[in-house]
Structures are given as structure tokens and as C-alpha cells.
Amino acid sequence: MTYLQISAVGKSFTRGAASTEVLRDINLHIDKGEFVSIIGHSGCGKSTLLNLVAGLTEVSTGGIVLENAEVHKPGPDRAVVFQNHSLLPWLTVYENVNLAVAKVFGRTKSAAERHEWIMDNLNLVQMAHARDKRPNEISGGMKQRVGIARALAMEPKILLLDEPFGALDALTRAHLQDQMMEIHARLGNTMIMITHDVDEAVLLSDRIVMMTNGPAATIGEVLDVPLERPRKRLDLAGDRTYLKCREAVLKFLYERHRFVEAA
Template sequence: MTQPYLSISQVAMQFPARGGGLSTVLTDVDLAIEKGQFISIIGHSGCGKSTLLNIVAGLLTCMSGGILLENKEVNAPGPDRAVVFQNHSLLPWLTVYENVRLAVDKVFSGQKSKTERDEWTRHNLALVNMTHALDKRPHEISGGMKQRVGIARALAMEPKVLLMDEPFGALDALTRAQLQDTVMDIHQRLGNTVMMITHDVDEAVLLSDRIVMMTNGPSATIGEVLTVDLPRRRDRLKLADDPAYHKSRAAVLSFLYERHRHPATAA
């Protein structure tokens, strides 16, 4: 039997609770992700979405279970998993170019020449349409542009898995839509493996191959996994009249609504 590209197996996580003891955030989380898939994880606040992403990133160590990436255990951060957070996390004293180049130098200093690293930095900024702002610093560009730079920095590391934690959550609706289209186009061109946390049902359906729906916390786990049966490339305007799009959207909304109405069923 072929092993999945990214395997999340029986993952459980606990944190210290107020007044002592432990609070169980995640329990028995099992998920197999194939190479090139775009996976969205959705659920109500407190269901452990970001905790799960941080475990895959190696920023947290699960209490039980484990993560395998290409059959190798994940137990620490590494350049094979790049994270894009809701906050862009750019270094304010560096230019747009320098923020991305810093990651390129860190990962490829022994593999690419100085010229090749320069070209690679510019290539990834071109992917997110930021070549016009190479010399600007973060305070000189918009929030959406900062997120573009954060995505370019992550892609420049050539990660096996791109992890995104609500990357568009702090943006206005128009900027959010533009960045969704950018990410969708990049995924179409690169065929990269993506795991994204979101609260936005429409975003999940638009971008994903599968949507992982989490039960309510505490002791959250995967409730359902929906395969989004929509061909790529996806056009958001055409999808507005697509019955398959509305069917997927309704399925996610129904799950989330029922979990909200009946939180006891999430245990």
C-alpha cells in the first residue's frame, strides 16, 4: 500500500488548563494528504485548526500520534514546510527584496550561487506580482502587498508543503479576492501541496480539492472531509451559477451550522 505524501495519524494535543490539569484540544486526528492537493481546514473558533497546522509545521509537538512527510517523521520546524501567517511577519528594516532574499540565502546558501539566489528571489516575487516594489519597506506597502511578500518568501524556500493560517483574514474583501486568485493561479502552475486554515466557506470551496471540517472543541477531531468536485481552473464569477459549487458550499454550511446548534455532538 502506497504511503500518502503527508500523513497525520492519531494526533492528540493537550495544554495546561486554568486551575491545573490538562485541556484536550485535539483527539484522534487522522488525515492523509496526497502530493499536489490543496486542503482547507475549517471549523468554529477553538476547534484546534491552528494547533493542528502548528503541529504539522513542527512548531508544536503533539502529545500522541505523529506526522509523516514523505515517510519521514516531522518533529521540528524545517524548510520543507513553510508557513504563511495571518500577520505577514516581515522584518520592518528590510526591503521587500531583502525579506525574501533572507529566506533564500538561509535555505540555498550551499546549493545556489549568489547570482542564482538573486534570480530565484526575483522569480518568486514575480509570481506574486511584486517586482515593482522590490526596494520598498513593509511600512510603505499595503496589507495585501505584505501578504504577497510573505507568500513569495514561503514559496522561495521550495517547501514540500505550504502551510497557511488564515492568510487573508485581515484583508478587505477586494484584496482578499485578488490574493485568493493569485494563490489559486500559483497552485495551478506549481502543483504544490497546500494546507490552509480558514473560517471562510466560499474561500474553502473556491481554492480546495478537499475541505476538512473539524468538530467543536474541546477534544476536537475531524468530523467530515468533503471532496470539492470542481474542475480547475476555477473562475469565481462562473462558479456563482455552478450547481456543484453551491452543493459543496451548502454541505460545509450545514455541517458548521449543525455543530453550532448542537455543540454536544462535537465531542
């Protein structure tokens, strides 16, 4: 049975007398435990689609159903990790994660259980050693690890990632990509990630959703990535399946870019 069902979803924004259709007729099903990436040119509504799934924005038409429950507002069953880590600067690493844990499990876990759960998630992203540091005392990559720990600590049904590594240097980005694959393998989370990076999409994903250009963007193609897990980036560098998937995404994006230029 489909875990997440996005059916005939459209989204328009109105400002005064002007209305802009951002998304049109989005249809997508995602199974439990899948890692799905959404890719497309700037302005194609990728982040808008993610916000609709998160419940941060209401759909204009159609509907979104997660495990037989309609999505119409934010909830702890959907955790978002943004490109900006969004940590509170006056709180420590531990306290930032505790915000989410106290909100979700304040009535169901004891203080000792909540503490253990916070440390489990900090250990998962290798940040337990920095539990007492504040955001201005750690690197950008470390901040994103804390943001991921905070999201995972909510035990969400779906983890939503909005270009989580986009602001990081290449080496840090690669390390976090590898760590995200390890987390996905260990926990079996359902993950949806927005990205501009073709290699990142192919490396991490089970499927890649390719969006047409906006306005009124929709899903152009969905590409299966039939690469066995676990995946190691160095082993995939010359892998024919990896290269074929990469070529298919690049071709789609190039054709869309050429279409825009011609218009």
C-alpha cells in the same frame, strides 16, 4: 502513496495541575499537489493542527509523517504563511525574501542564482516592482504577497496557510485568492489552509476538512470538492456542484453551532 500522513494525533496543553485536550485522534492523509482547507468554529484546534504539521508544536499522541520522514520540529520543507505577514520592518521586500533564500540555499546556490531565484518568486506574486520598498511603504495585500513569495522561495514540500487573507478587505482578498489558484496551478504545490470563509474553502480546495467543536476536537467530515480546474469565481456563482459543496459545509457548521448553543 500518501504524501503527508497524520495518524491518531492528539494534542494536550498542561498548565500547572490543569490539562486541556485540544485535539483527539486526528487521522488525515494528503496527496502530493492537493489543496486542502481546514474549517471549523473558533476554538476547534485548526491552528494547533497546522502548527503540529509545521513542527512548531509537538504532538502529544500519534505521529505525523511527510514523505517517510517523521515531523517533530520545524524545517524548510514546511513553510508557513500567517495572517500577520511577519515581515521585518527594517528590511526591504527583496531583503525579506532573501532571508529565507539565504537560509535554505546559501550553500547550494551562487549569489547570482539566489538573486535570480528571489526575483522569480517576487515576479510570481507580482511584487518585483516593489523590491526596494519597506513594509510600511506597501499595502496589507502587498505585504501578504511578499510573505507568500518568501515561503515559496524556500521550495517547501508543503505550504501551510493560517488564514492568510483574513485581515484583508474583500476585494484584496478576492484578488489574492485568484492569485493563489494561479500559483497552485503553475507550481503544483501541496497546500493546507486554515480558513473561516466557506466560499474561500470551496473555491480553492480539492478537499475540505471540517472540524468538530473543541475541546478534544476531531475531524467531523471530509468533503471532496469535484470542481474542475482552472476555476473562475464568476462562473461558479450559479454552479450546482459549487452550491452543493457550499451547502454541505454550511450545514455542518450550523449543526455544530446549534449543538454548542444547546449545551
